[in-house]
Amino acid sequence: MRNGYIYLTIAIxxxxxxxxxxxxxxxxxxxxxxxxxxxxxxxxxxxxxLSLKTIPLSLAYAVWSGVGTALTALIGVLLWNDPFGILTGVGLLLIIGGVVILNTSNASGTVQESSK
Structure with missing residues (x-):
């Protein structure tokens, strides 16, 4: 599982x-x-x-897209003076919060797998 998160970090x-x-x-x-x-x-x-070999698709994609979106938005603000207001900050916090909740729910085993 550890390699999966290393691969996911490189993907981000x-x-x-x-x-x-x-x-x-x-x-x-x-x-x-x-x-x-x-x-x-x-x-x-x-x-x-590569990360999908050990991390569930829903979790990996949420982390990849969420963290990538949040960091890219911050880069836009820092490098290109993209506008940053209270709603932008709240939106980024909600994205990060969603990623944290997904990680927490997956780690605690509350994510249920579908039966085949």
């Missing part, structure tokens, strides 16, 4: 890198950032798929 970093390169690519008109986008997203999906 790849997504953040790829999304940052998406902004810098300026609509795919800058070659190097466009290549960085392709590499970052390729790594993100590859390592996400």
């Amino acid at each position: 970093l790849g997504e953040i890198f790829g999304t940052t390169m998406l902004k810098l690519s300026d609509g795919f008109s800058n070659l190097l950032p466009a290549l960085g986008l392709i590499i970052g997203m390729g790594l993100a999906f590859y390592f996400l798929s």
